[in-house]
Amino acid sequence: MNALLEKLRHEHQIILRMFEEQVSILEIIHFVEKVHHPLEEQDLFPAVAGHALLREGGPLCTFFRGMELDLNPQEGPRQHLQKLYEKGFPKASAYPRFDWLNSQNPLSLPMEEHELGHEIAEALKILVNPDMQKIYPGDFEVLKTDYENLLRRHIAKEDGCLFVLCEKLLS
C-alpha cells in the first residue's frame, strides 16, 4: 500500500482513539488541524487533484453521497455556528486557499469538511474557556459533539471512499 495513505489511515485511527479516550478537545484539534489535515492538503490531495479518474469514486462513495443528500449532516453545525455569530461571537479566520482546488473538483467535498471543521475548531478554542461558557452557555458541548460527528463521518468517508480511489490512482 502507498506509504502516505498508510500513514494517513493510521492517523485516522489515532484521532478515533483520542475521541474514545476522551482526551482534551484542544489536543484533538491540534492533531487534526495542525498535523493531519495539512498532510492531506499538502501531500495527498495535490497529487491526485488533476487525475482524470478522480470522479470515479471508490466502492462506498455512492453510499456516502446518498446518505448526505438524505440527511444533510452539515446543516446542524452550520446553524449552530450561525446562531453564535448572531450573538456577536467572533468568526474564524479564513481557511487557506490551494491552487489545485476549484469548486468543480471532487476534492471540494472533503475540503468543505476540512473548512467546516476548522470553523468549529476555532470556536471551540474560544469556548473551552469557562468564562466564555458563562457568556455562551451550552454552545461548547453542542459544537464539541458537532466536531466529533463531523470528523467521524469524514474519516469513514476517506477510509471507505476517497483513499480507496487514491490508492488506485497512486499505485
Ligand SMILES: [Fe+2]
Ligand atoms: Fe480529510
Ligand SMILES: [Fe+2]
Ligand atoms: Fe483524514
